[in-house]
Amino acid sequence: MGQTLYQKIYQSHVxxxxxxxxxxxxxxxxLIHEVTSPQAFAGLKQAGRPVRRPDLTFAxxxxxxxxxxxxxDAAGETSRKQLEALAENCDEHRIPLLDLTHPDQGIVHVxxxxxxxxxxxxxxxxGDSHTSTHGAFGALAxxxxxxxxxxVLATQTLPxxxxxxxxxxxxxxxxxxxxxxxxxxxVIGKLGTAGGNGYVAEFSGSAIRAMSMxxxxxxxxxxxxxxxxxxxxxxxxTTIAYLQGKEHAPKAEHWEAAVSYWQSLYSxxxxxxxxxxxxxxxxxxxxxxWGTSPEQVIAVDQPIPSAESxxxxxxxxxxxxxxxxxxxxxxxxxTDLAVDVVFIGSxxxxxxxxxxxxxxxxxxxxxxxxxxxLIVPGSGQVKRQAESEGLATIFKDAGFEWREPGCSMxxxxxxxxxxAGQRCASTxxxxxxxxxxxxxxxxxxxxxxAAAAAIAGRFxxxxxxxxx
Amino acid sequence: MNPSIHPxxxxxxxxxxxxxxxxTDQIIPKQFLTSVSRDGFAEALFYDWRYLADGSPNPDFVLxxxxxxxxxxxxxxxxxxxGSSREHAPWALQQYGFQVIIAESFADIFYNNCANNxxxxxxxxxxxxxxxxxxxxxxxxxxxIDLKNxxxxxxxxxxLGFDIDPDIKQRLLSGxxxxxxxxxxxxxxxxxxQSRKTSQPWLG
Ligand code: SF4
Numbered sequence: 001m002g003q004t005l006y007q008k009i010y011q012s013h014v015x016x017x018x019x020x021x022x023x024x025x026x027x028x029x030x031l032i033h034e035v036t037s038p039q040a041f042a043g044l045k046q047a048g049r050p051v052r053r054p055d056l057t058f059a060x061x062x063x064x065x066x067x068x069x070x071x072x073d074a075a076g077e078t079s080r081k082q083l084e085a086l087a088e089n090c091d092e093h094r095i096p097l098l099d100l101t102h103p104d105q106g107i108v109h110v111x112x113x114x115x116x117x118x119x120x121x122x123x124x125x126x127g128d129s130h131t132s133t134h135g136a137f138g139a140l141a142x143x144x145x146x147x148x149x150x151x152v153l154a155t156q157t158l159p160x161x162x163x164x165x166x167x168x169x170x171x172x173x174x175x176x177x178x179x180x181x182x183x184x185x186x187v188i189g190k191l192g193t194a195g196g197n198g199y200v201a202e203f204s205g206s207a208i209r210a211m212s213m214x215x216x217x218x219x220x221x222x223x224x225x226x227x228x229x230x231x232x233x234x235x236x237x238t239t240i241a242y243l244q245g246k247e248h249a250p251k252a253e254h255w256e257a258a259v260s261y262w263q264s265l266y267s268x269x270x271x272x273x274x275x276x277x278x279x280x281x282x283x284x285x286x287x288x289x290w291g292t293s294p295e296q297v298i299a300v301d302q303p304i305p306s307a308e309s310x311x312x313x314x315x316x317x318x319x320x321x322x323x324x325x326x327x328x329x330x331x332x333x334x335t336d337l338a339v340d341v342v343f344i345g346s347x348x349x350x351x352x353x354x355x356x357x358x359x360x361x362x363x364x365x366x367x368x369x370x371x372x373x374l375i376v377p378g379s380g381q382v383k384r385q386a387e388s389e390g391l392a393t394i395f396k397d398a399g400f401e402w403r404e405p406g407c408s409m410x411x412x413x414x415x416x417x418x419x420a421g422q423r424c425a426s427t428x429x430x431x432x433x434x435x436x437x438x439x440x441x442x443x444x445x446x447x448x449x450a451a452a453a454a455i456a457g458r459f460x461x462x463x464x465x466x467x468x
Numbered sequence: 469m470n471p472s473i474h475p476x477x478x479x480x481x482x483x484x485x486x487x488x489x490x491x492t493d494q495i496i497p498k499q500f501l502t503s504v505s506r507d508g509f510a511e512a513l514f515y516d517w518r519y520l521a522d523g524s525p526n527p528d529f530v531l532x533x534x535x536x537x538x539x540x541x542x543x544x545x546x547x548x549x550x551g552s553s554r555e556h557a558p559w560a561l562q563q564y565g566f567q568v569i570i571a572e573s574f575a576d577i578f579y580n581n582c583a584n585n586x587x588x589x590x591x592x593x594x595x596x597x598x599x600x601x602x603x604x605x606x607x608x609x610x611x612x613i614d615l616k617n618x619x620x621x622x623x624x625x626x627x628l629g630f631d632i633d634p635d636i637k638q639r640l641l642s643g644x645x646x647x648x649x650x651x652x653x654x655x656x657x658x659x660x661x662q663s664r665k666t667s668q669p670w671l672g
Contacts, residue, residue: 015653055672145580148581430491435493
């Protein structure tokens with residue numbers, strides 16, 4: 001019987017068997033940031049353990065940084081302490097760090113791929129759940145907790161148990177203005193936020209093959225929102241072309257060997273998945289989340305569902321609670337909802353392609369009166385690229401704030417927050433209660449849907465063309 | 469109490485939190501993640517639910533009910549612990565006093581994080597969870613969690629069995645050192661690195 005891509009990667013990283021169902025796997029790349037690492041370093045110090053492979057470890061500052069000024073103290077005293085702790089720990093253990101002065105600093109899941117640190121066939125971990133993003137390259141990438149961060153720092157390995165495998169096959173072409181963000185929101189709407197629990201999800205099909213690396217990253221990024229341990233996409237020519245010439249990609253003398261290895265990374269035709277789901281890309285419309293869980297999502301032209309439309313009582317209760325928190329009623333039209341804030345950013349949608357898509361809708365238009373609109377590029381590279389292509393000027397002329405890279409309003413750990421009761425069209429990945437600030441009301445959308453909402457001052461169906 | 473010499477992992481008062489998809493942003497909101505220490509998170513647990521905007525306790529939130537003060541077993545619904553990988557969530561639950569969480573299902577990263585902190589997470593079918601909530605609606609509950617025999621005991625000889633991964637069970641019962649047990653594989657790790665250098669030299 002053939003093997004799935006997940007099984008191939010897992011198998012090739014087994015260092016030993018810890019006990020009946022737990023293997024010790026080798027970690028090829030360990031990404032760290034300021035929020036989930038300080039206690040791990042403190043643990044190492046306490047036990048007198050060194051970092052085994054600082055050369056396979058890579059750090060950035062992203063969650064807690066100000067996106068207004070490049071200064072460690074710009075987001076408050078406790079943030080400064082945390083950033084300083086990271087800098088000290090990296091210095092002590094000789095771990096490369098992209099600090100606030102580095103031109104390539106950015107969100108960990110944006111810079112990993114962009115610097116070529118993310119490569120097919122690797123096992124990549126980071127103390128952050130959206131590590132699933134890196135699965136877009138055919139790497140097995142997943143988020144870990146701080147105890148595990150400490151474990152990886154000490155041993156470069158991690159105990160793991162085999163996950164089940166889920167194939168999500170998406171064929172057909174996407175309609176105009178429909179993006180990978182809409183695809184993944186539609187998938188989560190279908191499978192639910194726990195639908196992927198215990199699984200590694202591999203995306204395949206013609207719609208996936210047609211996607212850019214940026215689009216694939218958006219897809220894998222949000223696979224954690226359906227509970228999947230990781231998202232995976234087999235590497236292909238698009239992957240290889242993306243990686244060529246990247247700073248940390250295999251050097252010329254190893255390039256061909258690396259590529260031929262990468263080309264062996266796919267699920268065999270006769271591999272058996274524990275579950276298979278198929279979707280028709282042409283049926284997917286722009287999506288907007290209406291509730292406080294990513295599974296509470298609908299196409300922009302649908303009314304907000306009634307509680308009774310859900311079969312399970314728990315989902316009915318969740319819907320009722322969401323109406324109250326979000327200030328909505330069943331039957332309401334999303335296109336009648338005014339937005340107060342628009343956030344384009346986060347590790348889901350802050351890459352150059354996202355900004356290009358948003359700019360194409362914004363060009364020669366103005367942000368609606370009363371709307372606060374913010375663009376936070378994912379990294380220094382994205383920011384420079386957008387500036388050189390003239391996108392930054394388009395945004396600024398339209399009335400958007402143009403910021404420095406960081407996580408920003410995705411989780412509001414810095415000073416970028418949505419106020420209580422405000423409605424935000426956000427390209428991020430979580431619409432949980434209070435995620436963007438206490439009482440904030442988040443609607444998850446694609447960059448084009450967010451840009452259109454900024455211009456119109458409300459949600460619009462961009463596929464109809466008559467909204468602007 | 470040392471669980472290795474006593475079959476009962478925990479016993480005590482149960483707090484029912486009747487919600488699906490309790491996410492880690494709710495368990496501990498981001499403003500408490502700026503700490504560089506591992507302690508001091510008990511007050512932050514369920515902060516936005518537990519306290520009103522003026523900082524006073526929310527009388528409508530179950531954790532604040534007088535009958536649940538001192539609870540060390542938490543009962544909830546499906547997909548508990550979804551969302552961010554922040555280990556601050558298990559730290560906050562544990563520091564508040566919860567040793568055991570019983571729910572229909574748990575998010576993967578959260579489950580591992582809890583196990584790595586010596587907390588026991590018990591997943592049960594929806595039907596069983598429903599019946600446990602029914603028990604709780606009849607009055608405050610004191611249960612015994614017998615990990616060795618994989619049983620929740622309700623008193624009067626009534627009990628409910630549960631499944632648990634044998635490796636996790638072993639770790640919880642013997643309190644094995646997480647990093648220490650992997651460090652015993654140091655020679656294999658070195659061998660692996662050696663052969664990786666030859667077969668995939670670009671990886672470093
Ligand atoms: S952008 Fe948001 S989801 Fe992504 S790493 Fe930062 S905080 Fe997490």
